Amino acid sequence: MKTAVVTGASSGIGEAFAKMLAHKGTRVILIARRRERLEALKEAILSGGGQADVWQADLTQNRDLEAICDRLRQEEVDLLVNNAGFGLYGPVTETDPDREQSMIQLNVSSLVSLTRAVLPQMVDRGSGGIIQIASTSSFLPTPYMTAYGATKAFVLHYSEGLAAELKGTGVTITTVCPGSTQSEFAGLAGFRQTRLMASEEVARQALLAFQQKRITLVTGVGNWFLTRLPRFLPRTWMGALVARLFRDRT
Ligand SMILES: NC(=O)C1=CN([C@@H]2O[C@H](COP(=O)(O)OP(=O)(O)OC[C@H]3O[C@@H](n4cnc5c(N)ncnc54)[C@H](OP(=O)(O)O)[C@@H]3O)[C@@H](O)[C@H]2O)C=CC1
Numbered sequence: 001m002k003t004a005v006v007t008g009a010s011s012g013i014g015e016a017f018a019k020m021l022a023h024k025g026t027r028v029i030l031i032a033r034r035r036e037r038l039e040a041l042k043e044a045i046l047s048g049g050g051q052a053d054v055w056q057a058d059l060t061q062n063r064d065l066e067a068i069c070d071r072l073r074q075e076e077v078d079l080l081v082n083n084a085g086f087g088l089y090g091p092v093t094e095t096d097p098d099r100e101q102s103m104i105q106l107n108v109s110s111l112v113s114l115t116r117a118v119l120p121q122m123v124d125r126g127s128g129g130i131i132q133i134a135s136t137s138s139f140l141p142t143p144y145m146t147a148y149g150a151t152k153a154f155v156l157h158y159s160e161g162l163a164a165e166l167k168g169t170g171v172t173i174t175t176v177c178p179g180s181t182q183s184e185f186a187g188l189a190g191f192r193q194t195r196l197m198a199s200e201e202v203a204r205q206a207l208l209a210f211q212q213k214r215i216t217l218v219t220g221v222g223n224w225f226l227t228r229l230p231r232f233l234p235r236t237w238m239g240a241l242v243a244r245l246f247r248d249r250t
């Protein structure tokens with residue numbers, strides 16, 4: 001039986017990944033802070049005949065992160081879904097600096113640590129891979145979600161670089177860039193989203209792209225066009241355009 005690790009499995013896109021992977025016969029290791037949510041998900045998976053384990057952790061806390069990385073080094077991991085993340089909406093001068101640091105820690109540093117924890121064993125075996133959850137925001141400056149967009153730009157560049165480094169090793173990295181998706185994300189970030197895709201649809205497209213060894217996936221045709229705009233418009237225009245779209249989104 002294959003083993004997949006899903007961070008941020010207690011809601012939204014991560015929960016959808018966990019359910020889908022378990023349904024396909026993969027054992028899933030569920031990581032997030034809210035233990036009761038993870039235990040309920042584990043029960044649902046077990047009662048459907050699947051296998052799941054709960055590893056509760058706050059991935060912004062070094063002690064928790066290191067403990068998870070140690071456990072991962074001792075597991076045979078076939079797939080890591082680096083999904084845990086959150087956003088922060090508002091003018092940079094008005095957002096909470098501590099929350100911003102936590103976001104950078106979770107969206108960037110933890111993702112890198114978890115990636116490094118599983119990669120050596122995958123390369124040694126010559127199999128397995130990682131799905132990294134970035135965003136359509138990875139491609140554009142995102143005024144009013146400025147730091148969030150920058151964290152997701154990091155995820156895209158880091159992961160595409162890694163994918164190229166790993167060519168020929170048997171290990172693949174698929175970076176998934178969702179647009180607005182139904183989950184707890186917008187409420188927690190403090191803004192309104194429009195034209196939402198279901199979390200299940202994001203997970204479904206992502207698993208298919210991973211299976212096809214695609215390097216990058218933008219979910220949805222409209223989102224795909226949005227991410228291509230910077231090729232045709234000056235970067236300063238992109239910033240101004242997104243500022244108009246993102247202003248007054250509370
Ligand atoms: N929804 C959207 O519109 C989009 C989302 N994304 C990305 O998708 C990913 C998933 O978000 P989504 O499902 O939408 O949002 P949710 O808020 O529904 O899910 C976020 C998940 O991350 C977990 N998480 C948050 N903080 C921590 C932490 N400190 N330690 C461990 N786990 C944590 C949460 O669990 P818990 O609170 O229990 O710890 C939760 O399971 C994120 O990386 C997000 O940036 C990208 C583009 C668009």
Ligand SMILES: N[C@@H](C=O)C(=O)O
Pocket residue numbers: 087135136137178179180181193
């Ligand atoms: N790309 C999204 C966030 O990551 C959004 O459109 O809200």
